[in-house]
Amino acid sequence: MKSFVMNIWITTWKKLYGENIVNELSSKFNLDEQNLLIPTNNVPDELVVNFSRELAKKVGKTYEELWQETGYHNIKSFHSFYPSYFKKEGVLSFLSAMDSVHRALTRRIKGAKPPRIIYNYIDEKTAVIRYESHRDFRNYFLGLLKGAADFFNDPLKIEILKQDMNSNGSFIEVKVTATKPYGKSVKLKLYKAISFGLLKSFSTNLTVIIPILTFVLSFLFTKYLGALPGSILTSISILIGLLLINKDLKNATKSVEKIINIYKEKDFNDILMISGEKDFEKLSKSNIKALSNLREFLIGFQGDTEEILNFSKKTLESSDAIQEEIGTMKELYCSPEGLDS
Numbered sequence: 001m002k003s004f005v006m007n008i009w010i011t012t013w014k015k016l017y018g019e020n021i022v023n024e025l026s027s028k029f030n031l032d033e034q035n036l037l038i039p040t041n042n043v044p045d046e047l048v049v050n051f052s053r054e055l056a057k058k059v060g061k062t063y064e065e066l067w068q069e070t071g072y073h074n075i076k077s078f079h080s081f082y083p084s085y086f087k088k089e090g091v092l093s094f095l096s097a098m099d100s101v102h103r104a105l106t107r108r109i110k111g112a113k114p115p116r117i118i119y120n121y122i123d124e125k126t127a128v129i130r131y132e133s134h135r136d137f138r139n140y141f142l143g144l145l146k147g148a149a150d151f152f153n154d155p156l157k158i159e160i161l162k163q164d165m166n167s168n169g170s171f172i173e174v175k176v177t178a179t180k181p182y183g184k185s186v187k188l189k190l191y192k193a194i195s196f197g198l199l200k201s202f203s204t205n206l207t208v209i210i211p212i213l214t215f216v217l218s219f220l221f222t223k224y225l226g227a228l229p230g231s232i233l234t235s236i237s238i239l240i241g242l243l244l245i246n247k248d249l250k251n252a253t254k255s256v257e258k259i260i261n262i263y264k265e266k267d268f269n270d271i272l273m274i275s276g277e278k279d280f281e282k283l284s285k286s287n288i289k290a291l292s293n294l295r296e297f298l299i300g301f302q303g304d305t306e307e308i309l310n311f312s313k314k315t316l317e318s319s320d321a322i323q324e325e326i327g328t329m330k331e332l333y334c335s336p337e338g339l340d341s
Helices: 003-017 019-028 045-058 063-081 091-096 098-106 138-151 189-194 202-225 227-264 278-334 336-340
Strands: 116-123 126-133 157-166 169-177 184-187 272-275
Touching: 003 019, 003 045, 003 063, 019 045, 045 063, 063 138, 091 098, 091 116, 091 126, 091 138, 091 169, 098 116, 116 184, 126 138, 138 157, 138 169, 184 227, 189 227, 202 227, 227 272, 227 278, 272 278
Parallel strands: 184 272
Antiparallel strands: 116 126, 126 169, 157 169
8 A cells, every 4th residue: 555545534533533543543653653644655554454453443433434434525625635526517426537547546555456447338428337356445435436426516325236356356346337427428229220220330341131122022012012012111111210220320520529629629628429339339439548648648648747837836836935034033143132142
């Protein structure tokens, strides 16, 4: 466990349960809180577990309750360190970027093993999120979800789909339903209906389904209605089918234009998923992956910028404090009392 994470937890626990209890445990476990200020230092996982178990006993909570509460309140702590990561419209937009944020924040820390938060987009208000860690912090993750929902004023419905723990770590997979939409889902329902859900590609549909339908309809209509009425009905039926396919094709084309606009407008928090047709679905998934990679790069750059700004701010504050001390010393030295002494 890297020390900067433990430092945030210690800060949160002091706010929640009081400094005396936390300081007492720090002494008991020989935890030097000054060392936690150096982000690359290591804290043994066993120490974290034992510390938190002892803390849970002292504050009258179960181990699971303590970690859920820690996760819930840590959202505010993370916001104080990295406010730019919280400039999102809703909780789903925030959660979709968390895996990239974890990797960006720890990429320069040797030996860091950040958890994975794998976001699977379902629709505008639904996602399946899988949390993987070589430690067992499933309850901490659930607390983070609830804290993020309250932070963004975006209530979440959380359904645990599956979870497990073994010697390699733990995972939990949840289905979350939010109130604020994220992204856009375009479903080509008409095309799927006409292709009977069997043929996934426009090109395959036009070269296979349409000729087969033409033959079948022509055979049936001409057999029971005669040549001329049968031919007319066949033509009308095929025309209607092609118009419906064309309608979905236009929707898919407009969706691709919207994907292009994401890059034009530099709104990299937005996504668009096309489903119902193989080629467009593949295109939208490739775009989401490309956006994720680009967003991770920008998040890393953003994090570096914030760290530089924070360092500059602290340096200026230290400089101002030193200048004040120098000014005070000058006043004392130049005053009559100072000269007499």
